[in-house]
Amino acid sequence: MRRGRTARVLGSRTVWTGVGDGEFFCPGCGGDRNYQRLTGRRRFTLLGVPVLPRGETGPVVECAACQRHFGTDVLDHPTTTRFSAMLRDAVHTVALAVLAAGGTHARHTLETAVTGVRAAGFDDCTEDQLAALVEALAADTGRLFGPPCGPGLAIELHEALDPLAPHLAAPGRESILLQGARIALADGPYTPAERDVLTTVGAALTICGDDVTRLLAAARTPS
The missing domain is CATH 1.10.3680 (TerB-like)
Incomplete structure (x- = not known):
């Protein structure tokens, strides 16, 4: 019970920041879509509140349609x-x-x-x-x-x-x-x-x- 309660109390969250956008071929949707290039900062959370930084993550490419994240190498493929x-x-x-x-x-x-x-x-x-x-x-x-x-x-x-x-x-x-x-x-x-x-x-x-x-x-x- 104590471990389950701790898991609910402690967690992590990533805050994403847009650093660019454009059009790409989304492998998730299977067609041309708009995208946003994101970088993220991870933080430990306590009771859902961000407290300690855990470092940076990304960059990733987020499809505007399906919201899925992909590595930036997806931009190497032409629309x-x-x-x-x-x-x-x-x-x-x-x-x-x-x-x-x-x-x-x-x-x-x-x-x-x-x-x-x-x-x-x-x-x-x-x-x-x-x-x-x-x-x-x-x-x-x-x-x-x-x-x-x-x-x-x-x-x-x-x-x-x-x-x-x-x-x-x-x-x-x-x-x-x-x-x-x-x-x-x-x-x-x-x-x-x-x-x-x-x-x-x-x-x-x-x-x-x-x-x-x-x-x-x-x-x-x-x-």
Whole structure:
């Protein structure tokens, strides 16, 4: 009886203070939610009254909807809105890189590229727009001038794909590579420049070399 009475008399309490807010993907709710970043101070309580400090705790992230607390590493994951934009930009960049390597003279190549880019979220993309962008990129000697998939183009691909790769499962990463492969194959076999670009895409997506070779070969086989 005495121990139970002591447990009710003594306790601890954490007082939280907001130090920031924003939007995040809440793993508890399964969607984008507002959050508040909190730090806390713990205190012993006597009869429910805070008395002695026990130190600091946190920081934590509190979901405004479900009120659950998460570690701050949850903010490393993009919101669904941000993830969609990253995926859209990645597909667009890969399409431009493959077109820049293989050329835009074949209409079927442009049609294949437009289909993939539209499916990724650029609903208003047209063949003329892609052709104009490729021409502009080719004129930008600081980025695309030089050997197949030179340093400038490789940087473009890594900037678009590196942040996305950790958030994609293997099938998702492979899908982006295969989309690029279909564009390259639309007008015939891979050229050395196209294969070099696709190898760079695979590396940026953290797909191992053997799997890149397998996927590029599979893309050549009619389904």
